[in-house]
Amino acid sequence: MSVLPTKRVRIYDVAQAAGVSVATASKALNDTGRMTEETRSRVKEAASSLGFRPNAMARGLIQRRSFTVGVLTNDTYGRFTLPLMAGVSEALVDQGVSVFLCAIEDDPALAKIHVDAMLDKQVDGIIASGKRIDRQLPVDLTNLSVPVVYAFTKGPDDAVSLVSDDAEGSREAVEWLKGLGRRRIVHVTGPKTFASVEERAGAYRASVGDGARVLYGTWSEQWGHEAVAQIWGEDGDKPDAIFCGNDQIARGVVDALRERGVSIPGDVSVVGFDNWEIVAAATRPPLTTIDMNLKELGREAGRLVLALAAGATVEPGIRKLPCQLVVRQSCGGMPRS
């Protein structure tokens, strides 16, 4: 049976069907106002049997909100944004809130257009996100008429920010390696200019203590190869573990080690960072790595922005969310329960 797209049923129709006024119908459906329980349920029944769904624009016009939040990102490739976005969406969907995704590509003009469009549409709030935790988006989001939460990107000092706890993740990786009996742990990571690189390296040094060694490079497999060539080209003891700044470097390291005949995890354990499924799972052997819990970060960002929109006051500042070690086979060791 094909149902033709029929005219939307309005609250007027519901009221009529239930034999009450529009005002009463509205109050019945929203569980506000005063009326007998009998009236309320009669209205609700009428509504559901008619398939009534309130027009969000009409409702939003008067309530001055749209049940909509915007996610702004310059992470075109979506490596970080998508899990985050999935979390946001998940946290909001059961509140009836939908998510605008705006890719702004580091273009200030484009960013402004998107922000203006979102404000015109009366978004309840904005979540700013990016591909770097230590860079601001190319657009000023202060003094907007709606709350803003920064997730995985830098905001003004007095803003509400959510980031993954790089230091904690780093520590977790090193502790895991130490727990496996590894003693000569090297850290091969990205460019010094990234705040998260220094953050992770710092925690690594603190956790390893004497003998800590950090090699800075780029975020590429290529660099993983080069780092291995460099280390294995030297005299003296070789490391028995390499903690990498991201999964791409880790993959390069693993490939380079394998090509040298070094056994993983027999001779050397390797840990990555990011848990970028496609890289981590395809590496031989699959990478044990640190997951930044971006989805959870997204959920939290969604909850926060909605709370702010509802008028809650939230202590400004940076909230760090814990990472999580994902055990595969590049270290040995069993998955923790």
Added chain:
Amino acid sequence: MSVLPTKRVRIYDVAQAAGVSVATASKALNDTGRMTEETRSRVKEAASSLGFRPNAMARGLIQRRSFTVGVLTNDTYGRFTLPLMAGVSEALVDQGVSVFLCAIEDDPALAKIHVDAMLDKQVDGIIASGKRIDRQLPVDLTNLSVPVVYAFTKGPDDAVSLVSDDAEGSREAVEWLKGLGRRRIVHVTGPKTFASVEERAGAYRASVGDGARVLYGTWSEQWGHEAVAQIWGEDGDKPDAIFCGNDQIARGVVDALRERGVSIPGDVSVVGFDNWEIVAAATRPPLTTIDMNLKELGREAGRLVLALAAGATVEPGIRKLPCQLVVRQSCGGMPRS
């Protein structure tokens, strides 16, 4: 100078400032109605000096549209959806149209919730997208009150669908290899159950003619390794080119060949499919591959859904958009101009 979030300026304020009625102000700003050019420009000046931006909900309420389209996808990983989404967004942003992104994870209930939410919000149209070109989303989008365009996913027969032209892309890859003088071209691809696998394989066979050979497997690097092991384990002539069903397989093939000491592109040329930057660029050597132009596909989907929303009639059926060869170093040959 910090600007405090001030009350939004309404068209009423503009009218007042310009010394006209609200009706005239509205018509002036929308370039409708009749008035002297002087009045019109006076209103426009007032509006811009006050920074007036119309409330999209009020406007949408009466115009019965929201300047919003929804993109529905079950491609959680975002490999296909993100470029597509970027294209959609790009095509719509200058029309003032924003994009809802809804990840539905193959969950019919979740899909329904999202679709309902979008309809409540009076989206102008919906773009359905997915991770497989030959599977429908787990939700019925027929007989909605808004137009639907299917992009990179299967829709009903009488729907407007947009897909990449797998056969054309396949042909392009083979012709490129033939143009480089390759004569023994093998096709290593994904599972037979995927329509695009058969589509590509068919075009490959037609283009290669005698000696065509297709190896079906999975979409993994692992399978690329296995396929090479299988082929090189046989007696007789080895291929001088391998056309792979996606970039992951191609990467596996390239790695396996390198490990066997086969020179790429000296002895064997390898072509991938998808142009998945992260895989294609990190392969050694970087992959020459087929790009499905998903961003352009997204742009087209955006344009189409908006045209439909504006009342245009579009011939239903499947539109195939051409792919594009991206030349890197796994084949030899120079980039075409």
Added chain:
DNA sequence: CTGTCGTGAGAAAAGGGTTTCTCACGGGAT
């Protein structure tokens, strides 16, 4: 001079809900 017509601009309705205000009614207290 009067009737007609085109033009500029405003009044008011519309869009679909929510919220405030008002009111009628009936029961209990005085």
Added chain:
DNA sequence: ATCCCGTGAGAAACCCTTTTCTCACGACAG
């Protein structure tokens, strides 16, 4: 019997624009 008050429910205002309808006015033709 009268007064007060709590209760259920409806009328109307409101949110902010767009759009239709109406009208006043001046020019022009008869």
